[in-house]
Amino acid sequence: MLRYARPLQRLLNALERLPGIGPKNAQRLAFHLLRVDDAEVQELAGALHDLKASIRPCTQCFNYSEGEHCPICADPRRDATVVCVVEEASDVMALERSGEYHGLYHVLGGRLSPISGVGHDEISLDALLERLRNGEVREVILATSPTVEGDATALEIARLIENLTRTGELSATPKLTRIALGLPVGGDLDYADGLTLARALRGRTLVGDS
Amino acid sequence: MLRYARPLQRLLNALERLPGIGPKNAQRLAFHLLRVDDAEVQELAGALHDLKASIRPCTQCFNYSEGEHCPICADPRRDATVVCVVEEASDVMALERSGEYHGLYHVLGGRLSPISGVGHDEISLDALLERLRNGEVREVILATSPTVEGDATALEIARLIENLTRTGELSATPKLTRIALGLPVGGDLDYADGLTLARALRGRTLVGDS
Numbered sequence: 426m427l428r429y430a431r432p433l434q435r436l437l438n439a440l441e442r443l444p445g446i447g448p449k450n451a452q453r454l455a456f457h458l459l460r461v462d463d464a465e466v467q468e469l470a471g472a473l474h475d476l477k478a479s480i481r482p483c484t485q486c487f488n489y490s491e492g493e494h495c496p497i498c499a500d501p502r503r504d505a506t507v508v509c510v511v512e513e514a515s516d517v518m519a520l521e522r523s524g525e526y527h528g529l530y531h532v533l534g535g536r537l538s539p540i541s542g543v544g545h546d547e548i549s550l551d552a553l554l555e556r557l558r559n560g561e562v563r564e565v566i567l568a569t570s571p572t573v574e575g576d577a578t579a580l581e582i583a584r585l586i587e588n589l590t591r592t593g594e595l596s597a598t599p600k601l602t603r604i605a606l607g608l609p610v611g612g613d614l615d616y617a618d619g620l621t622l623a624r625a626l627r628g629r630t631l632v633g634d635s
Numbered sequence: 636m637l638r639y640a641r642p643l644q645r646l647l648n649a650l651e652r653l654p655g656i657g658p659k660n661a662q663r664l665a666f667h668l669l670r671v672d673d674a675e676v677q678e679l680a681g682a683l684h685d686l687k688a689s690i691r692p693c694t695q696c697f698n699y700s701e702g703e704h705c706p707i708c709a710d711p712r713r714d715a716t717v718v719c720v721v722e723e724a725s726d727v728m729a730l731e732r733s734g735e736y737h738g739l740y741h742v743l744g745g746r747l748s749p750i751s752g753v754g755h756d757e758i759s760l761d762a763l764l765e766r767l768r769n770g771e772v773r774e775v776i777l778a779t780s781p782t783v784e785g786d787a788t789a790l791e792i793a794r795l796i797e798n799l800t801r802t803g804e805l806s807a808t809p810k811l812t813r814i815a816l817g818l819p820v821g822g823d824l825d826y827a828d829g830l831t832l833a834r835a836l837r838g839r840t841l842v843g844d845s
Contacts, residue, residue: 428731430701432682432689439679444667445660453825456725457654459699463687469649470683472642477673479642489669491640515666521638615663 433459485556487532487549489514497521497530504528509566510553510582512536512575515615520568523622528566531556536569536578548578554585558594566629568604570613579603583632601632643669695766697742697759699724707731707740714738719776720763720792722746722785725825730778733832738776741766746779746788758788764795768804776839778814780823789813793842811842 429437433455440451458466482488483495497503507528511517517530533548556562567582569575583601590598605628639647643665650661668676692698693705707713717738721727727740743758766772777792779785793811800808815838
């Protein structure tokens with residue numbers, strides 16, 4: 426039986442498809458939107474409408490960007506000699522929330538996972554190595570998630586960078602560090618709070634030292 | 636400092652204005668939307684865009700409606716001899732979730748509140764009385780919220796209906812009932828779960844009996 430007016434039901438269906446939004450929550454949001462100014466609803470509609478068309482990957486770090494470079498890569502105050510390697514763009518935002526980090530990022534777009542068919546070519550490993558070849562990078566912080574696959578990805582990146590150093594393709598050898606296990610093991614980086622992330626960044630260790 | 640690409644920041648700002656959506660939640664939703672199919676995002680954008688333009692009050696009960704009558708008033712299987720009076724359209728949905736009620740509704744659009752300047756003319760009291768005058772209504776369930784103002788509104792409606800009966804304006808005297816206090820007193824009807832609402836409906840009492 427149809428219990429809601431159709432335009433309302435359509436909105437409820439669309440809202441319920443979002444993560445963490447159940448039927449009751451969707452209804453609360455929908456009724457809120459029916460009450461507020463239409464301008465506010467149109468702003469949300471417009472932001473959604475334009476989202477995908479106007480967002481593309483940063484050509485340097487693969488973070489979400491409007492122009493060629495994301496706001497972080499484009500910011501001259503950021504320390505370009507440090508690159509923090511993360512799995513997803515959402516991890517960049519999690520680390521930014523910690524307020525502890527002032528270098529640049531590199532978004533892999535996933536982590537190595539033979540089981541899921543994610544190999545070297547599915548994530549932006551080559552682009553990372555290219556960045557190191559061209560660059561002034563003195564430290565690479567490996568901030569992939571503290572899971573089996575995240576750890577394996579970090580180790581593989583360390584191996585690839587050591588290879589580059591051995592073959593003399595890097596002008597200087599960057600320091601390789603791994604984000605500290607202040608994070609709950611097996612957890613998702615994006616869920617961690619800023620304080621925990623700040624501690625994990627401060628406690629980072631040299632790869633090979635632990 | 637700008638940390639997000641502008642279109643993303645715009646969406647985050649719009650999402651954070653919604654009730655119960657904090658910065659972290661907004662970010663989770665935004666990143667989800669960046670990952671999913673554009674069709675899904677456009678559907679949500681479209682639903683929002685069309686919402687206000689295509690929704691209007693039902694001419695009979697003032698519930699949200701697409702056409703002249705809301706889906707409940709238009710449903711011939713609903714019992715038109717029972718009218719449940721509620722404060723808001725969201726209360727209709729809360730009662731519908733209980734699955735216990737098969738009559739019609741009347742949405743007041745608020746409750747009497749001298750302090751907030753809500754008097755008889757600010758809510759759809761006259762329309763309710765007009766419905767009773769024209770109609771075949773045998774029971775009016777007063778389901779305003781169990782708060783001081785909600786109770787006062789229910790009592791005032793009871794008084795008005797008794798007046799109509801006394802002056803002979805009603806062909807038959809409808810039974811007047813009040814939704815039972817299975818609801819937590821002072822609570823908001825919209826927050827109650829279906830079971831509690833079902834119990835409150837089953838335990839409804841005749842006005843004047845308690």
